[in-house]
Amino acid sequence: MGNRINKKLKEEGKLLSIYFTAGYPKLGDTVEIIQQLEKNGVDMIEIGLPFSDPLADGPTIQQSSTAALKNGMTTEILFDQLKDIRQSVSIPLIIMGYFNPMLQYGVEAFCKKCQEIGIDGLIIPDLPVDVYHEEYQETFEKYGLINVFLITPQTSEKRIRFIDSVSNGFIYMVSSASVTGAQSGFGDGQQAYFQRIADMKLNNPQIVGFGISNSETFEQATKSAKGAIIGSAFIKHLNGHGVEGISTFIKTIR
Amino acid sequence: MKTYQADEKGYYGEFGGAYIPEMLYPNTEELRQNYIRIMQEPSFKKEFDQLLKDYVGRPTPLYFADRLSRKYNTKIYLKREDLCHTGAHKVNNTIGQILMAKKLGKNRIIAETGAGQHGVATATVCALMGIECVVYMGEIDIARQAPNVARMKMLGAEVRPALSGSRTLKDATNEAIRDWINNPVDTHYIIGSVVGPHPYPDMVARFQSVISEEIKWQLKEKEGRENPDYVVACVGGGSNAAGAFYHYLDIPEVGIIAVEAAGKGIDSGESAATSALGKVGIIHGSKTLLMQTHDGQITEPYSISAGLDYPGVGPMHANLYASGRGEFISITDDDAMNAGLLLSKMEGIIPAIESSHALAILEHRKFKPEDVVVINLSGRGDKDLNNYIEYFNL
Numbered sequence: 001m002g003n004r005i006n007k008k009l010k011e012e013g014k015l016l017s018i019y020f021t022a023g024y025p026k027l028g029d030t031v032e033i034i035q036q037l038e039k040n041g042v043d044m045i046e047i048g049l050p051f052s053d054p055l056a057d058g059p060t061i062q063q064s065s066t067a068a069l070k071n072g073m074t075t076e077i078l079f080d081q082l083k084d085i086r087q088s089v090s091i092p093l094i095i096m097g098y099f100n101p102m103l104q105y106g107v108e109a110f111c112k113k114c115q116e117i118g119i120d121g122l123i124i125p126d127l128p129v130d131v132y133h134e135e136y137q138e139t140f141e142k143y144g145l146i147n148v149f150l151i152t153p154q155t156s157e158k159r160i161r162f163i164d165s166v167s168n169g170f171i172y173m174v175s176s177a178s179v180t181g182a183q184s185g186f187g188d189g190q191q192a193y194f195q196r197i198a199d200m201k202l203n204n205p206q207i208v209g210f211g212i213s214n215s216e217t218f219e220q221a222t223k224s225a226k227g228a229i230i231g232s233a234f235i236k237h238l239n240g241h242g243v244e245g246i247s248t249f250i251k252t253i254r
Numbered sequence: 255m256k257t258y259q260a261d262e263k264g265y266y267g268e269f270g271g272a273y274i275p276e277m278l279y280p281n282t283e284e285l286r287q288n289y290i291r292i293m294q295e296p297s298f299k300k301e302f303d304q305l306l307k308d309y310v311g312r313p314t315p316l317y318f319a320d321r322l323s324r325k326y327n328t329k330i331y332l333k334r335e336d337l338c339h340t341g342a343h344k345v346n347n348t349i350g351q352i353l354m355a356k357k358l359g360k361n362r363i364i365a366e367t368g369a370g371q372h373g374v375a376t377a378t379v380c381a382l383m384g385i386e387c388v389v390y391m392g393e394i395d396i397a398r399q400a401p402n403v404a405r406m407k408m409l410g411a412e413v414r415p416a417l418s419g420s421r422t423l424k425d426a427t428n429e430a431i432r433d434w435i436n437n438p439v440d441t442h443y444i445i446g447s448v449v450g451p452h453p454y455p456d457m458v459a460r461f462q463s464v465i466s467e468e469i470k471w472q473l474k475e476k477e478g479r480e481n482p483d484y485v486v487a488c489v490g491g492g493s494n495a496a497g498a499f500y501h502y503l504d505i506p507e508v509g510i511i512a513v514e515a516a517g518k519g520i521d522s523g524e525s526a527a528t529s530a531l532g533k534v535g536i537i538h539g540s541k542t543l544l545m546q547t548h549d550g551q552i553t554e555p556y557s558i559s560a561g562l563d564y565p566g567v568g569p570m571h572a573n574l575y576a577s578g579r580g581e582f583i584s585i586t587d588d589d590a591m592n593a594g595l596l597l598s599k600m601e602g603i604i605p606a607i608e609s610s611h612a613l614a615i616l617e618h619r620k621f622k623p624e625d626v627v628v629i630n631l632s633g634r635g636d637k638d639l640n641n642y643i644e645y646f647n648l
Binding site: 051052053054055056058059062063066069074075076098099100101102103104105125126127128129131149150151152154155156159174177178179 | 271272273274275276277279280418419424425428431432435436437438439533534535536537538539546548549550551552553
């Protein structure tokens, strides 16, 4: 069986991917959030494994992580919540988290568990491509996992080519030099960056993240990219409207 | 030859490296490619040495503590980093890094601080150079360390509260890293210890290595030999220790003793003894020993000394511990406070509580009468007066 991420990327149209922090707002919300997102037409989901010190995240995701940990979320609880997820959900699922909790679980054990559950990929912001390539790539591939790397407007062309060569799913294109969290639309500089990357004709399609919060930014981001990821804006919405409000939120995006 | 220095990828044995988000890669890469070359430029060296001499007040004395030596029946020398401008060794590093930032064309400085010592040392060199300075400090620490907050403000720095997580040093570090992600081009991040992603641990250790460079010639003058039997320093992140150990790392006959803060006791749940309580993991971009939950969440350490309560330890020290090259001892709050009082009464020197931890090993470990023991007195106790007053009802 090919990876669900690769199949999804081959479909026509632009992909909407949603990030949420597992264990937030309530510890037991994980499965329902995933089911609701699929039901409302979301194409792919990033399940955030909360970490005490999320370096690359802005205030919204930090606060949701702190709250999720306070709610009692752990790696083992998350895996337990997800153990039957493939009986009800068929879109690609990615776990996004920082490296230390995975290291403590055991990288191979973590990958194995992901495969058993039906997780398709991982995004680990603080595991650099060089270290992955030298130490972990074989393990990830053994368990059929796609590892997704980030690029930014500052990433050199040479490094982007290297990341492209190590990737086998998509490239996570960070919209600007920033941590996560909404900003007010994309300027000419960012549009030029999106276009520059599109013109590189990389092997892996690109999905834009950071700063996507509404239909306008989603459209701008996906003009030249295959899709876009919404995180902080969705968490803010969950915060205000709870799990019941998911369909309203998705309808405002597309 | 086996070395305890960093290799070219920034590893000390299995520890170190650069586990950073891609957003930080260009920032650290620029530094990595240039730091050794810049440090070796004659114009850089000249300015660095000049400032250490005329502005910081180096060389700091290597003082033979006669009364203390008689009490403990061994030869004790104190390396007087407490006499540096701003009151501690921290300024050796900030002088080096501000010059580095200038060479790299940066016009804005950010830093993290716990108790405020590194923040003050950073604000000081920014004032000296006329460069904009933002210091991140945990909201809780800001409340605890009002005099240092005021010092930074007088020196023209902006102090920004870190409101996330546990609102202490580790969160201030997170906030500084986030600021650097958001400002990748014009900003240099002055990390205050031998922690963080490569090349920081090595760069900071090199700037602090002036401490052991001086010990060598000073001891030669006094004892006729460059190498002591033991060199002792306290370790939080570990920058004063890195400086004191640096030129002795690869000389096996010099014993290296690292003193950590046991807080209220190793098993009390309120401790900062990372080597005893930590496991291998990733903190602030470095693979090292750190205090964490079973699940890999970083925990909040405790010590009466604000400069030692960091949940990790520099990768150099993690390797010294794991390899057995260094002897690691942890000292409780009580023992440190008493050692601080003893030095005050016997030698007329009021030490920082951090440094009191290093001094406390004299009660805990036997040395031979002919041993030469150099203790790095990393800072002075002015900043800790309130703690001393409270603890001893002065």
